[in-house]
Amino acid sequence: MHTENIISCICRPGGGRGPRFPKLEKEILKHRSCLPVGLRRGDDAMIQFTITKNSKKSRARLGVLKTPHGEVLTPSLVPVATLATVKSMRSDEVAKTKTQILISNTYHLHLAPGEKVVKNAGGLQKFMNWPHPMMTDSGGFQVFSLGFGRDLGVGKILKFFPGKIDRAIEKGAQPKFLKITREGVRFRSPLDGKELFLGPKESIAIQEKLGADIIFAFDECTPPLVTHEYAKKSLTLTHDWAKQCLEAKKSKQALFGIVQGSHFEDLRKESASFINSLGFDGFGIGGDLGDSKVMTQHILDWTMPHLDPKKPRHLLGIGHLEDMEPIIKCGVDTFDCTVPTHYARRGVAFTNRGKLDFRKAQLLKDRKPIDAECECLVCREYQRDYIAHLVRANEITGGALLTFHNLFFFNTYVEKIREKIERGIL
């Protein structure tokens, strides 16, 4: 039952036809955050998710995610703007890449410039001149990337790791540079050694000041190579934090709970059911995603059936081109990924004929656009030789042009997937 309805029953007995008690209503609404977690459902939040079509061929669906800053047609890529910028790009340029929504980061924005600065500016959107939808990640990924990820030099998906059995992370293990406790995580910045404590309450407080439309619960993103025991223990922590996040939130921002459970079927199912039961506005699917794309698929297959189908599901940190169709077919509505922006700054463009590395000298003699079929501004107005020159000369404009193209290309790619769902072929 929706919160507003509950309040309505209390204040307007007789299905709304009875006498009204506006003062009581106002009072209850004021203390809405004191309601038990289970009663405080997502309808408080200022997002609305409408599914416009369910695929008959897969779990894929089309939807519209309404936020106070506009609508997002789903499935959608969420480009990453960690420090309140899509690196190398102006926000008005990003808007021309078919980007609908961005995600920024709690941990990094807290360290610089600090959430107060952002709040003073009127929130993230005003701060960075992006008057469109936004999310903030909770800092949970940094528990991994600055923790075991840093220690072992591995990413979310384990590709190859020599001696991986000896390096398995056992229950009770701690990363070298941070400490994970029941209350939260004590970080030490690898940049300047600065300490930062982030737990569910801290993360939510920061995200409320940052003011994105959608915020995420603080979780422990588990590394690959964890034992079942470690993952299980970590899961109780993440679940505990999830409840605390719901309790801590006072704003009307939508809060997404994050499903963990590593690559273990029982834990993923348990986590999905539990997170689903708490009354979040939507879901994030996080953590390590196995050692192959097949495994990622399994993980999604275990998870999705346990999540309320009416609520949006965001897959955290996945989005190579070849990943998109499979994850969308599993029922993912939004997903963020650093790949398009990250690769661009390394000189790599994505095209209909594969990756193109602009560091290669041969492109200096190439007068063609990045991708003849791409309709982005860069492909219409610039040629490969110039971009190769910029990249090789280490000119920031090279990274900027490639970022523009990659974002446009990735967004167009998702757009085509949406069309496929629309036409019933996916």
Next chain:
RNA sequence: GCGUCGGUGACGGAGUGGUCAAUCGUACCAGACUGUAAAUCUGGCGCCCAUUGGGCUACGCAGGUUCGAAUCCUGCCCGACGCA
């Protein structure tokens, strides 16, 4: 013309008798990158074979000293600066 200092791999620049095919940086070549410690990181970079390894040619040029020279000596060539 005299004097001083100097000439090292594509470039900048260490090394000043053996452990030197020569530290390091740049450039170049290759590879990696999935909720961004990321305009980053890793590897290669005289030539020829090779799996560890081996052979050859090299520190301006030509000689010399020495068991051994990029390193010491002599001459020459070139450069910078100073004095005429």
